[in-house]
Amino acid sequence: MKLSLGPILYYWTKQQTLAFYEQAADADVDIIYLGETVCSKRRELSAQDWIDLAKSLSETGKQVVLSTLTLLAAESELKTLRKLCNNGDIMVEANDMAGVQLMSEHGVPFVSGPAINIYNARALNVMKKQGVTRWVMPVELGRETLQELLADAENMGIKDGIETEVYAYGRLPLAYSARCFTARYYDLPKDNCQLKCIEHPEGIAVHSQEDDELFNLNGIQTMSGRTYNLESELSNMQKIGVDIARISPQVDVTFDKVNQFRKALSGESKTIALSEAECNGYWFKSPGMDQVISAD
Amino acid sequence: MELVCPAGSLSALKIAVDNGADAVYIGFKDDTNARHFAGLNFADKKAQDGLAYAREKGVKVFVAINTYSQAAGWSRWQRAVDASNELGVNALICADMAVMDYAAERYPELPLHLSVQGSATNYETLTFYKNNFGIRRAVLPRVLSLKQVETVAQYSPVELEVFAFGSLCIMAEGRCYLSSYLTDESPNTCGACSPAKDVRWEQTESGLEARLNDVLIDRFEEGENAGYPTLCKGRFKVGDKTFHAIEEPTSLNTIELIPQLQAAGIKAVKIEGRQRSPAYVENVVRTWRRAIDLYNTNPEQFRVKKQWKEDLAKVSEGTQTTLGAYTRAWQ
Numbered sequence: 281m282k283l284s285l286g287p288i289l290y291y292w293t294k295q296q297t298l299a300f301y302e303q304a305a306d307a308d309v310d311i312i313y314l315g316e317t318v319c320s321k322r323r324e325l326s327a328q329d330w331i332d333l334a335k336s337l338s339e340t341g342k343q344v345v346l347s348t349l350t351l352l353a354a355e356s357e358l359k360t361l362r363k364l365c366n367n368g369d370i371m372v373e374a375n376d377m378a379g380v381q382l383m384s385e386h387g388v389p390f391v392s393g394p395a396i397n398i399y400n401a402r403a404l405n406v407m408k409k410q411g412v413t414r415w416v417m418p419v420e421l422g423r424e425t426l427q428e429l430l431a432d433a434e435n436m437g438i439k440d441g442i443e444t445e446v447y448a449y450g451r452l453p454l455a456y457s458a459r460c461f462t463a464r465y466y467d468l469p470k471d472n473c474q475l476k477c478i479e480h481p482e483g484i485a486v487h488s489q490e491d492d493e494l495f496n497l498n499g500i501q502t503m504s505g506r507t508y509n510l511e512s513e514l515s516n517m518q519k520i521g522v523d524i525a526r527i528s529p530q531v532d533v534t535f536d537k538v539n540q541f542r543k544a545l546s547g548e549s550k551t552i553a554l555s556e557a558e559c560n561g562y563w564f565k566s567p568g569m570d571q572v573i574s575a576d
Numbered sequence: 577m578e579l580v581c582p583a584g585s586l587s588a589l590k591i592a593v594d595n596g597a598d599a600v601y602i603g604f605k606d607d608t609n610a611r612h613f614a615g616l617n618f619a620d621k622k623a624q625d626g627l628a629y630a631r632e633k634g635v636k637v638f639v640a641i642n643t644y645s646q647a648a649g650w651s652r653w654q655r656a657v658d659a660s661n662e663l664g665v666n667a668l669i670c671a672d673m674a675v676m677d678y679a680a681e682r683y684p685e686l687p688l689h690l691s692v693q694g695s696a697t698n699y700e701t702l703t704f705y706k707n708n709f710g711i712r713r714a715v716l717p718r719v720l721s722l723k724q725v726e727t728v729a730q731y732s733p734v735e736l737e738v739f740a741f742g743s744l745c746i747m748a749e750g751r752c753y754l755s756s757y758l759t760d761e762s763p764n765t766c767g768a769c770s771p772a773k774d775v776r777w778e779q780t781e782s783g784l785e786a787r788l789n790d791v792l793i794d795r796f797e798e799g800e801n802a803g804y805p806t807l808c809k810g811r812f813k814v815g816d817k818t819f820h821a822i823e824e825p826t827s828l829n830t831i832e833l834i835p836q837l838q839a840a841g842i843k844a845v846k847i848e849g850r851q852r853s854p855a856y857v858e859n860v861v862r863t864w865r866r867a868i869d870l871y872n873t874n875p876e877q878f879r880v881k882k883q884w885k886e887d888l889a890k891v892s893e894g895t896q897t898t899l900g901a902y903t904r905a906w907q
Contacts, residue, residue: 377705378700380704399644400646407673420757421646421765455751488792567759
């Protein structure tokens with residue numbers, strides 16, 4: 281099974297971002313996704329900067345993929361999307377049907393990101409016809425659904441030529457809104473948000489009144505409070521036909537996680553327990569926030 | 577503009593029809609629609625009766641089959657499409673590509689509308705759904721500003737429907753998994769958000785507590801209006817503040833935008849609330865019918881009447897209404 285680094289979902293400074301990808305270039309991952317997927321006001325790196333960075337990273341021999349914005353409403357956002365889809369060189373991950381439409385017009389293979397609603401094999405088949413060669417399962421789905429979906433895909437004769445990727449580590453992207461919750465926290469209008477997200481490289485924690493860490497505010501995106509971690513399930517994932525496990529960048533721990541995942545894949549690490557701040561419920565068809573101990 | 581009204585039951589359907597709906601939308605009694613609640617929706621016989629009633633008054637019937645099917649349940653979605661075709665409904669409201677693919681292939685004459693759960697916020701997305709499934713109309717999510725709605729409408733290859741009134745979903749519909757993160761059900765998978773089976777109310781010394789799968793969503797002091805614990809409308813702690821960190825309980829009301837929506841070429845306005853009472857349906861449908869009729873008779877003189885506001889406030893969540901994302905200030 282291959283390992284990928286997902287796009288950075290938070291807003292990091294240009295310096296922080298470039299330093300991260302310098303490390304990523306040497307890290308033991310097969311695929312690097314990069315680009316702004318959450319908010320078009322985050323412009324520490326421009327679309328051109330991302331394309332240039334992607335091109336220079338692809339010289340490392342890793343596969344590099346440009347990820348596109350998830351919630352596209354403004355014309356300026358479509359314009360950026362067109363620029364990324366037209367880059368002519370680097371593979372694209374579409375996170376909205378607008379991206380799917382453009383890539384299908386271009387007739388080049390592309391990746392369907394985690395915010396594209398593929399819940400069954402028939403939908404996967406529709407996407408395959410558009411040119412999808414890899415799909416990332418929506419984060420709220422789990423093992424059983426995936427197994428059934430892949431079995432259906434096999435029966436339909438569409439499984440060949442499609443890779444399956446699973447979001448396996450990091451806070452989960454759970455929702456996208458017109459409203460910016462980071463700006464709301466600061467009592468600022470979204471139009472004048474002062475780019476407060478940059479002060480929160482790991483988002484802003486939302487606790488219940490009983491101090492449960494429920495969610496995490498990341499601009500217009502709401503993330504899980506707990507960190508999703510499927511490290512202990514990697515070998516099972518491999519068995520049922522997952523081709524790629526995605527690690528979503530988090531401050532400090534990302535590359536340690538890459539190494540731990542590698543060890544787990546090679547069978548080096550034995551028991552892998554989750555910490556209190558982690559969850560894996562979705563994989564086991566339980567509430568996403570839950571920690572489930574696998575029976576096998 | 578067509579007035580599209582919710583019907584969670586046969587009595588709500590009749591009331592909507594009698595009070596001036598141009599179309600009503602219904603769902604079947606299972607998880608194929610996004611209001612999969614106990615005691616709600618239509619089994620075959622009721623659907624036939626509803627259709628006959630609406631037909632006689634010249635009112636259209638749409639069927640929402642707008643959740644996402646998974647392998648094991650596919651036959652239910654397939655059956656819902658087949659049954660709708662057999663009933664002879666005016667359109668299906670769908671979100672799942674699989675459902676649209678099946679319906680378009682099997683029943684090419686049956687009109688398809690893209691549900692709000694399909695999450696189309698721009699015209700490139702609408703082009704995708706038109707090219708692949710021949711959709712005739714799309715319902716836009718409640719996340720767009722009026723200006724954005726106008727732009728989408730200008731370039732849209734299909735008719736557009738927008739939300740007029742009802743519960744305010746603050747997230748882009750179809751892309752929100754908050755509910756399945758705390759419970760085991762979400763709108764996409766089960767047609768439910770913050771499901772009632774997981775709600776627990778408890779009077780404690782610190783106040784009335786509302787929990788969802790044991791997670792404390794809100795705590796109300798005596799005399800406070802205790803709303804349903806929809807998880808995005810709870811009071812949470814962020815830094816040193818305890819507040820509605822995501823959204824306050826409010827309802828969307830766009831009645832004053834009728835002239836702008838009409839000018840933008842919007843073909844239909846939708847009232848949310850298949851889970852609401854017949855009294856709600858009556859009040860909201862009647863008020864909106866009057867407003868649209870007044871605008872159609874005399875567009876220049878259109879003003880929002882005080883009576884309308886008062887009537888709608890009675891059935892609003894938290895008794896507040898907002899223009900929501902239609903105004904940039906709210907965003």
